[in-house]
Amino acid sequence: MKTLTNTSVPNHKVTIVDVANEAGVSFATVSRVLNNSAHVKPETRARVLSAMERLGFVANRQARSLAGGKTNCIGLLVPDLGTGYIGEIIRGIDAELTLRGIDLILYTTHRTASKEANYVANLATGMVDGLLLVLPRNPTDYIGTLTRRNFPFVLIDHQGTGQDCPAVGATNWQGAYEATEYLIKLGHRRIGFITGSMDLGCAQDRLAGYRAALRTYHIPEDPNLVYEGTFFQPDGYAGASAFLDLPDPPTAIFASNDVMAMGAMDAIRNRGLRIPDDISVLGFDDIPQASLIRPALTTVQQPLEKMGRLAAQMLLDLLENPAQKVERIELPTKLIIRESCQPPRQAD
């Protein structure tokens, strides 16, 4: 009675027992086929496979995870999805995961730190096998927990302050340095800088890169020319407005991300000034719309898609071999010169 075939009942879920009966083997063998385990005669395997086909069998994930101890899901924690920045990263992650048949559970924290820690705590308890954390807000809160529990995770776009954990990021310092240098070589001496959220490592690095370039070219740093933003568009607007209110406004503005650069452009135009004729604007990220706007935005490209892909690979490797040594990868950024920068109006 227990191992009754249910092929006749249309709405019944097909289980390995059904398949086993259909194929005339024990359900253990079916499980072996399912797991590509060795020690199954090719002939038997074929028989089981065909039975599965005939019955339309699909393995139950919940049961597999429960029994097997892993979920084949990995969790992805992102701040939001608005800007395309994250979209690019996800595209990379997704490509890698799809390849290996692993599912993605998405969590958006909407930049709420408390939510972030909460999610992490929950996820690390059986929901997923590993965690990908994009632009983590204050990861110190839970990285300890994660490490202690030996829970695999990879940070994306977070050059932590000394924490020794797997991460992939971009050369933020370098990128900002080169971009600033480009502006300087164009002839700019007064370059306004709009920072990102300074609690994020990447924002700090970009600011540091900007400062370093200034120093290299012996340009004194004017505190009025650094505006602290939070990576959102309005910050760009506000920052640029503040700069333009200065008695001696900058001839170029370098925003720590593209979205803020766009905000800055807005502010500039609202004053009746033209880009790049009156003032140059430079961004960071190279999100898809950077090339879509006019003037097309000169910006520092981060290999977002690649970062996602790499992070996924690292995590998957970590899952397979937890003893793996910790890696921190920095992908190179690249200055993409488009139309939003030119030499200052009246060179000094």
Added chain:
Amino acid sequence: MKTLTNTSVPNHKVTIVDVANEAGVSFATVSRVLNNSAHVKPETRARVLSAMERLGFVANRQARSLAGGKTNCIGLLVPDLGTGYIGEIIRGIDAELTLRGIDLILYTTHRTASKEANYVANLATGMVDGLLLVLPRNPTDYIGTLTRRNFPFVLIDHQGTGQDCPAVGATNWQGAYEATEYLIKLGHRRIGFITGSMDLGCAQDRLAGYRAALRTYHIPEDPNLVYEGTFFQPDGYAGASAFLDLPDPPTAIFASNDVMAMGAMDAIRNRGLRIPDDISVLGFDDIPQASLIRPALTTVQQPLEKMGRLAAQMLLDLLENPAQKVERIELPTKLIIRESCQPPRQAD
């Protein structure tokens, strides 16, 4: 031996058995507390709760789903994440789901129809309790299966061709009609239209709305003024280029989405023409960057975030009460007038 407490072993997962021992009740009672079932003495409940707290117990989702028959996850199938269009929808979905403690499993099909059908088949087998399908490509492939299996799902932004299934969309026809009417009232007589993927209901509706408006105002339709695109930026570029090559080019271009409108803008500017002075451009969607570009894009706003929220609500209702009657909701669109349109240069 079997019911040995494991509090001493640090790395052991805490199960309901552990909690039961700690609280001095049977594990069934713990389960009841977990499920907020009635018939648990408040005092006992408190004791169990405190034991959970003490032990740091977190229920295992896999086990709960396996035993309980539901996953508390819903699946979201989207074509991609690049444009912000989807991002807005997800924001709405996410808001609703977070509220009810349900998780989101994300699948991006990257506009591959085969992948879509594949995912749907897989997901509908225990992975998730319900499915949210954004902008489904050719849903006829699997809507039948889904319906037959009684698997709950809601379509987003797909006004199917007669299929009777739950869906939330926007008034695409109406939106396109009003936008075209606006252009006509501005004085335009030759209005180029760039369609979306014509296998999508929304694209068809928008085209129909455009045509209807033309008819209303007795403007003969010129086949040269309709360019078939696929909702991607390059289509906008190509479409606008084709229009501008015409001996008698249009004075306004209406693209079926914002991204294509941006492509069109690009093409127009590459010809040395100015927007809106030489030619007006109008989009559809009102994605976040529509207001960020210059000139700011006049477009038809879809309540994307709200659509997501509503779809999630519908699905959740459906889960609770499968007998629910099928609803198809159309949210109103709204013309957002910004800077990209003005009366044609020389009125006829």
Added chain:
DNA sequence: ATTTTCTGTGAAAGCGCTTACAAAAACATT
């Protein structure tokens, strides 16, 4: 031909939880 080594398969014990069903305890009713 006999023993040894594999290989292929089956039986059975869980994975951590839900949920009838049953038993016990508490309360109300005559």
Added chain:
DNA sequence: AATGTTTTTGTAAGCGCTTTCACAGAAAAT
């Protein structure tokens, strides 16, 4: 006080699968 109800709690049977162990049978070695 005895009985009937209603709560509250415990017992046990799965949910569908993985995996260890054991045991056949076949191949290899003696």
